[in-house]
Amino acid sequence: MTNWRRPRGQGRAAPRLRLRPWRDPRLVLGVLLVLGATVLGARLAAAGDDRVEYWSVRADVVPGDTITQDDLRPARVRLTREAADDYVRTTEQFSAPLDDLVWAQPLTQGSLVAKTSLVPRSSAARGQLPLNVALGAAPADLARGDLVDVWVGPGPGDEPGPDAVRVLGAVRVLHSGNDVGAQSGSLAQTVLVDVDDSRLAPDVISTVSAGHVTLVRVGS
Template sequence: MSSAQRSAPRFLNTRPARPAPGRLRRPTWKDPRLAGGLVLIGAAVALGAWAVNAAADTEPIYVLTQDVAPGADLNADGVLALVDSHPGTTAYVTAGDLPADAVATRSLQAGELLPSGAVGAAGDVDLRSVVLDVASSLPAGTGAGDVVDLWALPTAPVAGQDAGSAEIVAQGLMVSSVGEVGSSIVGGTSVQVEVLVPQDAVADVLTAIGANGSLVLVPTGQGQ
């Protein structure tokens, strides 16, 4: 070997050898990624099924379509409607559970679900419905559920006698409904108002209706 050949540098190939391509493994049931994916899919399916069942699991309950006062007949036309609600509570009356003689035991407002505790039998409510023709209009905003006092105005004075003064007939009457304005028997205008009268005051109220004096309802500012 010549001296030139001995002195020539030798370059070694330092590039690492490329490993032979490995064969892709097919996922197996023991692969944790596959198992985790199946668990998530199962949970999503179960959650969707629960949501569908929960949405379908409803029952019809009663809702008030108008304001009512104590003693009002809950089976009367237009008083109640049905809405779907989720079960699990006995606080409200469900369809089919309303007694035939059901009345409200307290004032209820339109849009309110019918509470079980506000329903009673007609014989249990010591109130009687009486329609009055009152001589003057009620203050604005007065309606069903408001408490009023009934006053009788004195009749026209007779010559040589005092005109007298207004007298209270009954207190704590409940307004059931307010009708339209009409003409009174003694002239002028009147308003027809249905009130709920305690049984022990019915005689006094009917006596006042039969008298010649005009009747006036005075709100007490209370309601139930």
């Protein structure tokens, strides 16, 4: 009997090709290209953002109030070249310590802080005028910060006289007096308004002191 033998070398496993993808130069080049494009895109996006950070107000403010850091918050906006220098950037120094500055004009929540909005306390020529307002002669929900026109004329039960006249327009309410009037059960409330000194002529003060005052809200 003839013994059969398999051919020499037959039966051995063929050597396997061991791939090392991280050593493939094409793969490495592809990864580098992706990373480069990502970095370049981020830099181009940053360069294209020409917004600048300015100070804005966190809540409504009224003239005469001291400015505090809590009043301010940064806002990134894009302004025209003409308007850019009118507002306070977060990188700028204030003209004086905040404790020495007051608001010169009313600002609503989110408004940018103009340089003219901040004035030294010593230069704020403003007065606080108290008004005796009868029940029903002012909005029931009158609140601090509202803008009102002040009208004076004959009151209920008065002899017929001249028509009511507007003695002050668009003045800011500093204190409505609603809480005090409600607690005391009074039929009148003392409303405190902010008025520029130039508008506080003697005839204005005598008129609001002697006549029946009515407040008409014109803004808030």
